[in-house]
Amino acid sequence: DIQMTQSPSTLSASVGDRVTITCRASQSISTWLAWYQQKPGKAPKLLIYKASSLESGVPSRFSGSGSGTEFTLAISSLQPDDFATYYCQQYSSYSTFGQGTKLEIK
């Protein structure tokens, strides 16, 4: 099984900050990686697929990068609506999610 490890588990930031979240795979997954945003009591929402492709309708302040075993989700200028929990997902072999990163207001 491919394990996905996100860091940090919790991130405190302010509106306007640039933040990054890291996701590491236990083996190479090429660029078969997606990022999702989840707000409390809601289903997740797809942000990024194929490591760096922005889903239609997602603001351009979100970006993804990486390949192999290390990946990054960046948010260039935090907006109030961005405070949520973020998950990475590998789909190179079946599917596994990271444990999540909670982005909270400082």
Added chain:
Amino acid sequence: QVQLQESGPGLVKPSETLSLTCTVSGYSISSGYYWGWIRQPPGKGLEWIGTISHSGTTYYNPSLKSRVTISVDTSKNQFSLKLTSVTAADTAVFYCVGMTYYRGSGIVDYWGQGTVVSVSS
């Protein structure tokens, strides 16, 4: 617009079988997406359970494979989940999803609202 809605019991007894159905609207289940189930225990992360094609080809999480069956009914535009021998560890929000298929699973384009299933006597 593709919409998914889960239905089924919210409470299941230990050792029994959890059964959920997902009804898809706004899209024919035979048209091309794959369909699946993802769960989220209270306060925890997401776990992929399995995926099915419109023709019935299935892919299951190896850690759950012995207990999971996913089936599709194209005449009703529905697909279903059965999870046998449940324990308290199976308590979770269960999401039915529509996926773009890649390599046994895929990316989730559409989510149901989620349904809470508790396992308790």
